[in-house]
Amino acid sequence: MQQLSQRKISIIVPVYNSEKHLCKMIESIIEQEYSHWELILVDDGSTDRSGDVCDEYAQKDTRIKVYHQKNGGVSVARNKALDKISGDYVTFIDSDDWVEPSYLLRFMEFPYADDQIVFQGYFMDYVGAVAKESTKEIPKQGRILHLGAILGKMFATPIIKLHNIRFDERLRLHEDHVFYYECLKYARQFDFSSYAGYHYMHYGEQSLSRRLQSTDAYFLASELLLDYYQYDITVSDNEYKRFCIQKFGLNQMVMGVFSLYFSSFTKKHRLDVLRMIKKYVEIFKQFYVPNSLNGKLFLFCYLHFTPAIQDAIFKIATALLGRKFKTRLNLK
Known part of the structure; x- marks a missing residue:
């Protein structure tokens, strides 16, 4: 020693x-x-x-x-x-x-x-x-x-x-x-x-203040962190596991989706992203329990509507709430 x-x-x-x-x-x-x-x-x-x-x-x-x-x-x-x-x-x-x-x-x-x-x-x-x-x-x-x-x-x-x-x-x-x-x-x-x-x-x-990161930053971070929870880290406390997966994986993905509507992405790109994240549907069902209006809106649309309908709803919601929505992405 x-x-x-x-x-x-x-x-x-x-x-x-x-x-x-x-x-x-x-x-x-x-x-x-x-x-x-x-x-x-x-x-x-x-x-x-x-x-x-x-x-x-x-x-x-x-x-x-x-x-x-x-x-x-x-x-x-x-x-x-x-x-x-x-x-x-x-x-x-x-x-x-x-x-x-x-x-x-x-x-x-x-x-x-x-x-x-x-x-x-x-x-x-x-x-x-x-x-x-x-x-x-x-x-x-x-x-x-x-x-x-x-x-x-x-x-x-x-x-x-x-x-x-x-x-x-x-x-x-x-x-x-x-x-x-x-x-x-x-x-x-x-x-x-x-x-x-x-x-x-x-x-x-x-x-x-909560800064809106680039869309790519949210998705890259969320995918890497979710991979750790799925393949590299074992957590026996299920409630704690849910907390970590939501806070550091799923929340980032939801913020990435909403950030699409404050950038100059085409509708095609937004739909491609919404289709891509469908592969995480079982993880969202199991671990995502939002308390905020933003998070609840996302989860309901994500689980019940097609990407095209999701896109229309998210576009309207972000347009109506504008800057307030952009600067207060509280997705807990």
């Missing part, structure tokens, strides 16, 4: 136009009580001073490494960093978040295993013009499938290196969830801390 002081943590941070909050994140790493770490900053083609800020910190602390690249997205940036890691563990932090001084140390409370994932809690901090609200989430043993965000987790490096796990660069939605599920396939040791030291920041109205 390695001694605590010998175990090195690689911290990966993709950076894109984060100048306003970047210093706070980096300072929170420098102030860690556990000092055996390397911080890998990948500047993903920032157009502000983010890249310069990274370089300035690297000049002051040899544990900080900086790489600059053309803008390719968060997955490309994280993959570049994964090629550079030298630690026994890997953890990920977003450039506008920050962590408390004991964050890394509390990960190290557990004995090292080369097939290990360590879980911590985290805070969701909402910062608006007037008030700040914070909610705390602590992971529970046996219920880890919905914890798709890679924040608050530490992965043993051999899981990633031996199985060549990387972020899917095609994805613009749930890319961290897919990466996490790949790691779950090979991890055998799971440790849970009741400590919460990660602050996941939401700044202002823009970060709080």
